[in-house]
Amino acid sequence: DTAVSQTPKYLVTQMGNDKSIKCEQNLGHDTMYWYKQDSKKFLKIMFSYNNKELIINETVPNRFSPKSPDKAHLNLHINSLELGDSAVYFCASSHGGAAFFGQGTRLTVV
Amino acid sequence: KNEVEQSPQNLTAQEGEFITINCSYSVGISALHWLQQHPGGGIVSLFMLSSGKKKHGRLIATINIQEKHSSLHITASHPRDSAVYICAVAQGPGNQFYFGTGTSLTVIP
Numbered sequence A: 001d002t003a004v005s006q007t008p009k010y011l012v013t014q015m016g017n018d019k020s021i022k023c024e025q026n027l028g029h030d031t032m033y034w035y036k037q038d039s040k041k042f043l044k045i046m047f048s049y050n051n052k053e054l055i056i057n058e059t060v061p062n063r064f065s066p067k068s069p070d071k072a073h074l075n076l077h078i079n080s081l082e083l084g085d086s087a088v089y090f091c092a093s094s095h096g097g098a099a100f101f102g103q104g105t106r107l108t109v110v
Numbered sequence B: 001k002n003e004v005e006q007s008p009q010n011l012t013a014q015e016g017e018f019i020t021i022n023c024s025y026s027v028g029i030s031a032l033h034w035l036q037q038h039p040g041g042g043i044v045s046l047f048m049l050s051s052g053k054k055k056h057g058r059l060i061a062t063i064n065i066q067e068k069h070s071s072l073h074i075t076a077s078h079p080r081d082s083a084v085y086i087c088a089v090a091q092g093p094g095n096q097f098y099f100g101t102g103t104s105l106t107v108i109p
Helices: none
Strands: A004-007 A010-013 A019-025 A031-037 A043-050 A053-057 A064-067 A075-078 A087-095 A098-101 A105-109 B004-007 B010-014 B019-025 B031-037 B043-049 B052-056 B059-064 B069-074 B083-091 B096-099 B103-108
Touching: A004 A087, A010 A019, A019 A031, A019 A087, A019 A105, A043 A064, A043 B096, A098 B031, A098 B043, B004 B083, B010 B019, B019 B031, B019 B083, B019 B103, B031 B069, B043 B052, B043 B059, B043 B069, B069 B083
Parallel strands: A010 A105, B010 B103
Antiparallel strands: A004 A019, A019 A075, A031 A043, A031 A087, A043 A053, A064 A075, A087 A098, A087 A105, B004 B019, B019 B069, B031 B043, B031 B083, B052 B059, B059 B069, B083 B096, B083 B103
């Protein structure tokens, strides 16, 4: 069973569209994250949730909105997609310093 | 300035060489991870360290808490080791992770 699963793995969409990326973890972890990996492979934190509550919200456009319906899920909604949003987005969960990552979602905005 | 600094950024080695990637950090941590990402692939945690040294096959990771430094060593490197290696530190209590910029390793046959 995959510990942290993200869907979809690839997403190609046009500018201006609204899209969502889903993340689920079956590890029982309390903390989940969304990271953006840029073209230089640098991972930047976007959001962190602990027990469904937002604890980190880095400076990202408010077109990005996380939603956590329960502590096993943290979905990322993106409105009015722009070319610069093209990147790989990683979901992760953690507990006690141990981190597990999803496989990533490669978003391409055309 | 990044909380986590890695060096080198790019590394090319001949098959069989001994490889070292270094990581320095400036924050208090609860754990340090070495992550591996193959081209186009997901991220895998190779090691989680809070002290000392760990070994898994040809990979060795060490950490010096006092000096805030960690190293990842690869012995008898192989082309399949070609990947990006990322150092990440976990800082409690929210377990926020800080990432290094990654080291892109290419092992040539």
